[in-house]
Amino acid sequence: MSKRITILGSTGSIGTQTLDVVRQFRDRFEIVGLSTLGYPEDIVEQARAFAPQVVAISDSETATAARRLIDTRRTRIVEGPDAMSQMIAEWECDLVVVATSGSAGLPPTLEAIRRGRDIALANKETLVKAGNHVMALAGASGVRILPIDSEHNAIFQCLAGQKIEAVRRILITCSGGPFLDYLPEQLDKVSIADALEHPRWNMGPKVTVDSATLMNKGFEVIEGHHLFGVDIDRIEVVIHPESICHSLVEFVDGSILAQLGPTDMRLPILNCLAWPERLENAMEPLDLCAIGQLTFRPPDLERFPSLGYAREAAKLGGTMPAVLNAANEVAVHCFLEDRIAFGDIPRVVRHVMDRHEVQGALSLEEIEEADRWARQRAEEFSLARSRR
Known part of the structure; x- marks a missing residue:
């Protein structure tokens, strides 16, 4: 039986890559619902390709345009600021992929948890903003929160079969972004185009800028605390420009487990969609000999203070x-x-x-x-x- 999936933010970077994964495994996954803030051409194309039961569109003008082009006999369109939550409440599925950007992902995530739907979480802000509430509700509802973010997905895999009490520390890796070696005075002259050119990952605009300021790593420290129940002081960030080692877990006996893989978000997405199984895929395998070496260094908090601000906020x-x-x-x-x-x-x-x-x-x-x-x-x- 196919796993029924609803994607919040299907026209964004993670959403479109999730649909790429679904295309490879049509016999394993079924798309129930899709959602978008705008982007009428993209959501129409997705609706035609995957024939979901429902499409949620936050913007009324986009919804009006989509109704003219989507076959509403097989796909219902719901619209408005609460459209994602309505879709979650009224259409059953097995897994909700939260791929929205910013705080918009929190209300439908809470609705999905209340309805007992498992969550594949790619949205950082949901746990940063209300992690205690989200995790408490998930625990009370028996809902699994599966992390799509490559770093947390790596930690999730490293912790499989392990007791959290045996963890000494978690090491979250960071590419350093496009301005790793910039001087402070150079950062004030960075253009929008420069900030959106990440050296390793293909992401949406907001998270790409967060990656450039290292705020995304601060968010990931907070997320890791909520997802895995590890104290903030035991979660560290290390710069790893190659972005091959996605995170590491050190245990009390001194052993360190790391998860390595290509810089391709479809891998952690597939891991979450298929969990607890592993599905063979056609993606290019990692060639360690071609990479040659892996390097690590500490982050510069004077140059990139956002990381320190996030840790400070978490402790407060x-x-x-x-x-x-x-x-x-x-x-x-x-x-x-x-x-x-x-x-x-x-x-x-x-x-x-x-x-x-x-x-x-x-x-x-x-x-x-x-x-x-x-x-x-x-x-x-x-x-x-x-x-x-």
Whole structure:
């Protein structure tokens, strides 16, 4: 019987690569639902290729355009800001792939967990913003959270059959992004095009910029804490420019397990879709002799302070991780609109964090209020630093 899959954010980088995997294994996976914020041409093409039961479209204009081109006799279209959650609630599936960018992935992820759907999680912000709530709800609902992110998927594989008490530390690897050896004054002159040219990975704009600032690694430290129940102080980041070793786990006896593979997100995607099985694929195998050597070095927190800010937010806890995430989302958005310099991104985050009084975050409402507060402060500070 085919595994029934719904993809949130199917027109983005992870979403399209997930569909590439499904194409290779049509007899194993069935697409139930797809979703997009916009991109009418892409969602129409996907609906025609995979004939899902439902397509969720957040933007009403995109939904109107899609209705003219999608056969609504076999594929229903739901629209609006809550379309993804509606799709999850009304159409059953076995696995929800959360491939959205930013905080938009949190509400439908929570809805999927409440409905007992297993999650293949590629969205970092969901756990950064509300990791305690997500993991507690998943535990109470008996839902598995399978990490698609290459680093966490590597850790997930290294921990298979191991007791978490036996872990001494987790080492999350980082390519270093395109500006690894830039001087601080050079970072203020980085163009949008430069920031979107990642040397190793093919990703969406937001996560590509986060990779360039190393904020994505800070997010991954927070995610790792929630996913695997390991203290923040036992999760480290190491620069690994080759991006072949995707993460490592050191155990109390001194043994280290590492997961290696090509820089191809379809591999961790397939691992999550097929879990607990492993499926043979036609992807190019890793040639270690051709690579020659693997190098590692510590990150430079003075040059890339975002990594340190994320660790600080995680230790403070409460509402601070949500504030960190919201301020960063706004700053990256402003940079991509050419309103602030690349070097202003961590400055915006620092400014907002310094002005936030941490609350205990006892409810999702408190987290959302902190999120709104941080976005407003970040917008105001970005406007003050605007290059226009």
